[in-house]
Amino acid sequence: DTEVTQTPKHLVMGMTNKKSLKCEQHMGHRAMYWYKQKAKKPPELMFVYSYEKLSINESVPSRFSPECPNSSLLNLHLHALQPEDSALYLCASGQAPSYEQYFGPGTRLTVT
Amino acid sequence: QQQVKQSPQSLIVQKGGISIINCAYENTAFDYFPWYQQFPGKGPALLIAIRPDVSEKKEGRFTISFNKSAKQFSLHIMDSQPGDSATYFCAASTMSNYQLIWGAGTKLIIKP
Numbered sequence: 001d002t003e004v005t006q007t008p009k010h011l012v013m014g015m016t017n018k019k020s021l022k023c024e025q026h027m028g029h030r031a032m033y034w035y036k037q038k039a040k041k042p043p044e045l046m047f048v049y050s051y052e053k054l055s056i057n058e059s060v061p062s063r064f065s066p067e068c069p070n071s072s073l074l075n076l077h078l079h080a081l082q083p084e085d086s087a088l089y090l091c092a093s094g095q096a097p098s099y100e101q102y103f104g105p106g107t108r109l110t111v112t
Numbered sequence: 113q114q115q116v117k118q119s120p121q122s123l124i125v126q127k128g129g130i131s132i133i134n135c136a137y138e139n140t141a142f143d144y145f146p147w148y149q150q151f152p153g154k155g156p157a158l159l160i161a162i163r164p165d166v167s168e169k170k171e172g173r174f175t176i177s178f179n180k181s182a183k184q185f186s187l188h189i190m191d192s193q194p195g196d197s198a199t200y201f202c203a204a205s206t207m208s209n210y211q212l213i214w215g216a217g218t219k220l221i222i223k224p
Contacts, residue, residue: 042214103155
């Protein structure tokens with residue numbers, strides 16, 4: 001299995017809602033990443049987990065809360081988001097340490 | 113110094129032609145240079161990558177050329193096909209943290 005899966009594919013939420021994005025990989029990778037991508041821009045790194053521990057938080061607002069329950073799963077909990085948070089949220093995984101990162105298809109998030 | 117500059121922003125190539133996308137960097141500590149291909153609504157896919165100890169790497173129709181002294185690298189797509197139409201991102205990374213520094217992206221359109 002060489003895939004990173006993400007659910008849901010699309011999510012529409014109001015500014016007062018609480019929702020979660022999920023990411024799963026079964027490649028034995030021990031590094032997992034959350035990225036945010038706006039239209040026509042490269043991905044922006046949000047969080048990095050290495051061996052289930054948060055190793056990098058790129059000054060992301062607290063309305064985004066990551067969680068790594070085990071080595072295969074990565075969640076991103078969302079609450080009180082703003083319309084400007086609408087974007088494609090990408091999960092990636094890779095060996096730790098390693099250069100290669102493999103991306104999932106993303107979750108298209110719209111905040112109304 | 114952490115930037116990777118990518119050009120052109122957009123590129124139109126006739127089917128069967130050669131597509132060339134260029135990237136330049138300043139940080140000499142970069143030691144891994146990948147190219148990612150991204151189709152609309154999908155996550156980036158690792159296409160090909162090179163380390164600075166080689167000047168060229170070829171995989172099928174895709175070739176990376178690397179010029180260490182000029183601090184430049186480029187992606188060549190031979191016999192370009194309509195299915196190659198996508199956004200291409202170059203990136204660079206170092207062993208210190210393996211984080212990817214992304215170029216701005218090139219939207220490639222192959223005309224049939």
